[in-house]
Amino acid sequence: MKRITSLALLCLFFGCQSKKTTTVSSPNGEHQIAFELNKNGQIFYQISSGEQKIIDLSALGFELKSRSLKQGFQLLKSETTSHASQWKTVWGEEEMIDDIYNEITLEFRQRKSNILVNIIARAFDDGVAFRYEFPEQKNLLDFVIMDELTEFNFAGDYKAWWNFADYDNYEKVYYSSSISEIGDSLKFERRVGKEERANMCNTPLTVEVNDDLVVSIHEAELVDYAGMTLLNTLENETLKANLTPWRNGDLVRTAAPMKTPWRTVQIGHNAGDLVESRMIMNLNPPCAIEDTDWIKTSKYIGIWWELHTGRTSWAEKVQFGKPLPPTRPHGATTENAKYHIDFAAKHGFEDVLIEGWIKGWDNMGDNWTGYGIFDWETPADDFDFEEVLRYGKEKGVRMMAYHETISDIDHYEPEMDRLYAEARNRGIDAIKVGYTGDVNFNTTVPNSYAQHHHGQYMVRHYRKMIQTAAKNKIRIIHHEPIKYTGEQRTYPNIMAREGARGQEYNAWSEGNSPEHGVVLPFTRLLGGPMDYTLGIFEVKLPQREWAKFEIRVRSTVMKQVAYFVTMYSPIPMAADLPRNYEKNMEAFQFIKDVPTNWSESKVLNAKIGDYFTIARKERGTENWYLGSITDENPRTFSIDLDFLHPDKTYQATIYADGKDAHWESNPYPVEVTKINVTAKDKLSIQLAAGGGQAIAFKALD
Template identity: 65%
Template sequence: MKKLLYLLLFIFVVSCATNKKYASSLESPNEQNKFEFDLNESGQLFYTVNHGDLQFITKSALGFELKTKSLKQGFEILASETRSNDSEWTTVWGQSEKVRDHYNELTIHLKQSKTGLLLDVVARAYDDGVAFRYVFPKQNNLADFIIVDELTEFTFADDYKAWWNFADYDNYEKVYYNSPISAVGDSLNFERRPDKEERANMANTPTTIEVNDKLVISIHEADLTDYAGMNLLNTHNGVQLKAHLTPWKNCDLVRAKAPFQTPWRTIQISENAGGLVESDLIMNLNPPVAYENTDWIETYKYIGIWWELHIGKTAWAEKTQFGKPISHPHGATTENAKKHIDFAAKHGVPDVLIEGWDKGWDNMEGSWTGYGIFDWKTSTDDFDIKEVCRYGKEKGVRMMMYHETISDIDHYEPAMDELYQMCSDLGIKTVKMGYTGDVNYDYDTKTYKQHHHGQYMVRHYKKMVQTAAKYKLMIVNHEPIKFTGEQRTYPNLMAREGVRGQEYNAWSKGNSPEHGVVLPFTRILGGPIDYTPGIFKMFLPEKPWSKDTFRVRSTICKQLAYYLTMYSPMPMAADLPENYEGVPAFQFIKDVPTDWSNSKVLHAKIGDYYTVVRQERGTDNWYLGSITDENARVLSTDLSFLAKGKKYEATIYADGKGADWKTNPEVVEIKKMQVTSESKMDLVLAAGGGQAIQFKLIK
């Protein structure tokens, strides 16, 4: 009898061990978003995502192919862990002062039976989305390794409507399209630039998807600091997008050493498009600020020698530009810089950006590439950098340094300490860097070494901003890797272009009126944009090298509203100083703040219209920006965001009578009225137009 009892007890213990259950799902704090893991019979891990009762991402694979091993299947679950977090952190600058970081987390610990390799997958569920990342623990049988494929899938329940642009390993400056998911990257029906590396059947992230009238999601990544940028491949396997990483030149995707963790794969979730804009998911998934002291970091507006270069009034170079003689004068002269400094001092603008001040522009050949041709320390013959900085200091204005690296990282990166020390010595606060051209291009061999969006350059951008911080410099990047929320960790990284920006209006067919009402729900979800708004002269000078007519496809009021809708803590007043002088609408650019304590989206429909209000940090003053596409609109708006029981003076900058982006874009009507939180108003937007309002507390 005793032996029988021992036998039954042994069977019970073995049965419990064999059938041990592990947590496999988690819900957001509000119980609306659900993330669930599933391990199939072959030991491959999958996941699904629900919002409420709707499973909009169905069974989707996870895993990797390494150069020497497959991490696709054969896994067993060793254990699982759950935890929750509800905390609050303060931004150094941003769209909000306080950010709540509230989530539930599940970690699945996996072991591949055949190889003994260990892999963890960590998932988090927030009220505004879900995210997951892979973690390679330290282990004896996996030291250095190379990823040759990430198997992550996003398989959708239906062919929802997507907003996307073509992926490109080197450039994010793209037109956005909308189509069913099944047509993402369809180069037969959407215009793809054949002269560039725009990838057929592949989209950049963020890619935003309208599931239905009450659910909008966006797929992106967070904390991209030592990995390859993720693109989305249309597999044409139903409605499925798959992670496709930007490679090193030898086709490695990621070079790593355990312990190692990937960026987060993020899915922002909202019941309306405005909720995506208000989401803090991407920033919350980045580490806290890396600096003990951030008092030296500030936000402000700037002007510069920039737009005149793009419209052809002046040139970057002195004699030859892009391999051809130039007929227009060099822009970055000491005299021209002082004129800009005088304007900035008169209107209270702290910085003047100066492009084309250094040696090297004359040496550039037919494209923005080169190897060792720039001298970032030496001024051109007609520009005295010490005199310009001295004159600026006398006027209370700084020079904003511009470094066009032309992606010559082999020469730029070793020089960064010396260059940034030079900036600090000159009293310069911000450096804007351009990364045009192929990475480390060599004219002799006609080859380039790396892609802009691969792991090599991701590492460079991190090293660059960390080095700049040693000299208390702030950074604005052009032609960069995409933003993935790292401004939380490195708040001296103020803005990144990475978008088809204002300059395209100066020398291409331009940006459509729709473009501006797509960007807040796509590109800007990753982080601040350097769109260079504020153009007042919409009809541009004729170009001697072209028969085409170039112009800006917006009204002046839409340009004003961009200071709210195209979020940046360091926006430019991009037009020529003479186009602002004596123009009443310029007052809004002077008044609009650059740092906010609260932001709310009042109206939002992707590609159609967008209205946002922001509260100036440290005050009760609010500002409103509203923009539309090519269609005129009237948007009824209540002002309940204003402080209750208080009166405000509203200064309204509206499209004037007969305004239209095509025929009459520069007419502005300015009026004032008293309002309270109980007031309502109609925002009347012209075709391609906008409206900007200052709500100033009456004390």
């Protein structure tokens, strides 16, 4: 690393100009972030790529409970550094990741208060990021942030992909509109009862500046701070950081020294560049777990889809306050668990998720509410925990436990260490943790609404949970989580999070649109891998008596197969019922064969909301796998195979939509063919409406 102190340059530059500006550029010189002080001592920044301005002058600063840190600043010092390193992932879309950037640290002092605030900015070849730092100082000890003034003032009214923000849930429909229309609840449907907030959106927010420039706004290294949403100020195309509050209105309770999360702007020439970007992870600290040999990727099946489709129940006798009908028995029985273990053992799945195996579900109220109803270890009457563990061990299959907390943090958090240690001692190394319902803590009033899911209190809880799991060598899958901000680099035992509308919405609502799966890779998945629960083969589902719409999965079977490549997760679930896979073993073979850990990933084509094709190389081999998906429109692509090894011949097993396949009228046809190919060849990929294609390239000796 080299360090260049630029005091002389600052004196020369600032001494002869009224505007005080300093800039840092990406290593390739393409992207720039520049800072400036106006005449009132307020700090601004702007971001450009080449000749294209992306973010125009945008304000920075804070309002504290005790004072304003909006203006009155002077620049004391500026220091630049360059960094170049490479690090190896425990698992991921790539084995080796380059971490190369130029950095500038600007040290400011507010004249009247003498408070010191630093701004640190990094410029990468795939984007820029900045954060605030409050160094240790006598003038600022404990303090409360009441507003973060960070703005993102876009240089034009570009097309954006976004969903409505609220403070407790990311499971939203994605919309595309101009930036000025983000959060427009007159034009786009907002679920007021779910606290979706007008003129606000979640991050990542992805924006198409022009045909050759795409950016995404997010954050990285969210540790002890409030999660950020974006507020449409309705002034020009300016979005403002909007932090999730504590219930009393405080945003962040903190003390110096401290650093905020990074505010990130990923930049690419096309949507595929965003998928290939590793900037979010690079902005997080290196792995904090010394021994990572126990952290393995895997695939799983489980007792899950049958619960959402209404075939069985989480509860034994009473679910959500209503007696269960005979047609909906308890799902997590010893017999059903053994059936799934047998299927997993036969087809090579390492884990079986069992939801509803503990007592307490019968005491849950409507809308997933309850207080103190779970102890997360007492089995249901018809579930023999010891026998299931013994049977799984005999078959070489692990049980994946499910801890539904219903956000009862006051009871769950003190038990985590003991529960995780006990699970590991019994051969369980993966736990799915759910956080439905309102957050309860430190209260004697049952079901009281205490804090928001995305505020500082829960950010702290999720971090403590990951660390406690790591201590006990437990892999974690989160549902109803805080957003991913690249922390899988630091704690790779956090394998996947939900944090978006997943497959379950297809079981009891109007479902996810055919374009939903070609929006997620360029929005939600930019933060980290998603547990989408893939591979539903029986896409036409039983109709519910209350539904005024068709309940079904809006894709072809082959799109569900292709998701195992396009919808990255190191621990994907084959989510359908085993009997539905047994009816279509030809297509199921790809799901059995596809790896979960990659050494390279290359986007071959991509357009947000329209189509996505990606090829991934299996870690430790020369084998490649390709996934391609489309929205409601059929498409044909010609794909160069130059990603393959130039000196090898491959057998390509092509899993494609069958003749006349269509997500709505004919979703089931699948055709499987085999041909030999080399890196010099091209392949024609034909996708049905709402369809997909998956290809396994096996290197021949």
